[in-house]
Amino acid sequence: MDKTMELEIFRYRPEQDSEPTFQTYEVPFHTEWVILDAVNYIKDEIDGTLSYRWSCRMGVCGSCGMMVNGVPKLTCAAFLKDYTGKIRIEPLEGFPVERDLIFSMDDFIAKLKSVKPWIIRKEGEDKPLEEGEYLQTPRQLVEYQQYTMCINCMLCYAACPVYAHDNTFLGPAAIALGQRYNMDSRDQGRDQRQEAIASHEGIWQCTFVGECSAVCPKDVDPAGAIQRAKVASTIDYFKELLLPWGKKS
Amino acid sequence: MAKSNEPIPWSLFSAGGMLSAILLPILIVITGILVPFGFAPLESLGFDRVHAAVSGNLLVKLILFGFIFLSFFHWAHRFRFALVDMGLRKIKGLIGFACYGSALAGTVITAALLWRI
Ligand code: SF4
């Protein structure tokens, strides 16, 4: 083995550890290896008890997110060669750890559901199937396309100091995905989503730190989505305040 | 989930932020560079001249008032969240009251001062 690298990995096995510990492994260094390759090497060659999530190895499935030297990263997109010294690997911050690098995603999944991330049509306004799809112009597509790139990797939650303080916050990706449907010309469900999005726990907890957009591997720009939602919700609010008779039923 | 009244402070905050972002650099250039380094005559910021520009000129007073009062609310909102984020979550009601209360007091004082000029 020529050059090697050291990985210091967060371990927690609830049946035997009362507290998390760190375990250091030495792995071969290859310029083309990403951190996930090194972790897979550990699992296959050194220590089969290490638990973590991954699937696609190409930045699509969103399951390999970990804290790498304290920064949330997709480990299949972070190259070993960009690091020097010991690399510290921990589970994504802000979520309850279940085992080693695996954490519970329940909170995120519940939040995602609460913004109803699917196309909603008003009652009686959905077309029968035989009439075909709802058409959309390229311009209408561009309005929301960026937000469709989200792979639910949760790096943005791990980076968000507001979520770290208070996990009642709806959080970046869920709001961005709500916006994704709100801005879709085929959708009519914005009012239903507003209940979660325009609430105290929704956009108004955000203090525009912007870390979510900085760490997002897909350039979704959730911080931008939240700002747009704030502007739109503020307009709603004043409309309702000043024109109460125009209130939507 | 409760509907939030947050749009009120937030809209004051963002209006204040926008105005300060646009106007503060201009003010810094005028008061911090152009006049002190002699690119513009010193008298252009002389008391008499500035006083004359404000006194009796309702439009100037209104603009000044808008700028100052929105800046106060911008500060209040930012400071409220800074304190809460620094860990004072438990007394966030009190913090909100103190921050917006100070901004409101500043606004009243500004109005009174501008009125008297
Ligand atoms: S918004 Fe970006 S960082 Fe957040 S879950 Fe989606 S892809 Fe990941």
Ligand code: FES
């Ligand atoms: S393994 Fe699928 S995104 Fe990294």
